[in-house]
Amino acid sequence: DQQVKQNSPSLSVQEGRISILNCDYTNSMFDYFLWYKKYPAEGPTFLISISSIKDKNEDGRFTVFLNKSAKHLSLHIVPSQPGDSAVYFCAAGGYGNKLVFGAGTILRVKS
Amino acid sequence: KAGVTQTPRYLIKTRGQQVTLSCSPISGHRSVSWYQQTPGQGLQFLFEYFSETQRNKGNFPGRFSGRQFSNSRSEMNVSTLELGDSALYLCASSLASGGGSPLHFGNGTRLTVT
Numbered sequence: 001d002q003q004v005k006q007n008s009p010s011l012s013v014q015e016g017r018i019s020i021l022n023c024d025y026t027n028s029m030f031d032y033f034l035w036y037k038k039y040p041a042e043g044p045t046f047l048i049s050i051s052s053i054k055d056k057n058e059d060g061r062f063t064v065f066l067n068k069s070a071k072h073l074s075l076h077i078v079p080s081q082p083g084d085s086a087v088y089f090c091a092a093g094g095y096g097n098k099l100v101f102g103a104g105t106i107l108r109v110k111s
Numbered sequence: 112k113a114g115v116t117q118t119p120r121y122l123i124k125t126r127g128q129q130v131t132l133s134c135s136p137i138s139g140h141r142s143v144s145w146y147q148q149t150p151g152q153g154l155q156f157l158f159e160y161f162s163e164t165q166r167n168k169g170n171f172p173g174r175f176s177g178r179q180f181s182n183s184r185s186e187m188n189v190s191t192l193e194l195g196d197s198a199l200y201l202c203a204s205s206l207a208s209g210g211g212s213p214l215h216f217g218n219g220t221r222l223t224v225t
Contacts, residue, residue, distance in 0.1 A: 032211035043115070043201050043216030044154075051211055089154065096167040096209045097144045101154035 003027045004092050006102035015111045019077040023090035023102050026071060030092035034099070035064060035075045038087045047088075048075070080109045113138065115217035117202050123223045129190040132220045136183050136204030142166075143185040144214060145177060148199040157200075160185055161208045189222075197224045 005024045013019045021035075031052040036044035050057040050064045050073070057064050063076045077084055085108050091099040116135040124130050136143050144167075145157040156169040160179035177187040183204070189196055199221050203214035 034211075034213060036216075041218070043203075043218045046213040046215060049211050049213055091154075093209065093211070096161070097142055097159045097203070097205055097212070097214055098156045098167045098169065099144075099146075099154075099214065100156070101146075103153045 002103075003030075004090060004100045004102040006088075006090060006105050008105050009103075010106040010108070012108045012110060013080045015082055015109055016079045019075075019080045019084065019107055019109065021075040021077075021088050021090075021105050021107065023073045023075075024071060025073075025092050025100075027092070027094070027100075028068075028071070030094045030100075032093050033064070033066060033073050034091045034093070035062075036089045036091060036101075037084075038089060038104070044089060077107075080107075082109050082111045085109045115202055115204050115215055117200075117217035117220050119220060120218065121221045121223075123225065124192050125225055126192055126194060128192050129188060130192060130222060131186055131188050132200055132202075132222075134185045134187075134202030134204075134217060136185070136202075137215055140204035140206055140215070141183055142205040142208045142212075143179055143183060144203045144205070145185070145187050146201045146203065146216075147171075148201060148219070149197075154201070157187065159208065166208055192224045194224050197222060 034049040035047040144159040159167040199219045
């Protein structure tokens with residue numbers, strides 16, 4: 001069963017605009033969530049995380065929102081830059097460092 | 112600070128053989144986790160080691176095993192290789208185990224089984 005879902009396989013955004021990547025989860029036992037970015041031939045790079053007791057966390061151009069009642073989180077990138085083009089994974093954790101990853105969303109930022 | 116180092120980067124093996132992959136974590140990190148990435152299944156958790164003890168294990172057969180040394184370096188072993196074991200194997204290190212401590216990934220070992 002897919003406990004973490006990223007329903008959009010891809011997203012295309014104009015440079016300077018906002019990118020919104022979405023993620024849904026089913027397991028209410030998850031107590032923290034993370035977003036990773038991945039370029040081809042490289043490992044995932046940590047972007048930002050959020051604890052289940054918060055509903056928002058910001059770090060520069062990146063903001064993650066968590067809606068626990070809807071079991072939904074989103075990553076906002078403002079403004080989007082061409083270098084942001086990559087695959088974005090959301091991940092959820094609850095015990096140790098066992099993370100459950102979504103399938104990823106390919107973000108293309110057009111200049 | 113050096114990142115997570117995985118060796119080798121690429122590996123080609125034949126069905127039935129065994130393979131050992133190596134991971135050196137970021138200095139000071141005591142937790143090392145292993146993940147498998149395939150096009151069909153995405154990123155899946157294999158196991159986590161913390162202070163030389165296996166802390167957590169994913170849903171993989173016993174052919175997949177690992178260990179961690181006193182310097183936090185880790186190895187994973189896959190015995191009796193099958194074609195379906197072809198994947199990118201990623202190692203990640205973290206300061207702590209759990210609590211939202213972010214995992215920092217290496218660039219992976221690409222294993223091809225023929």
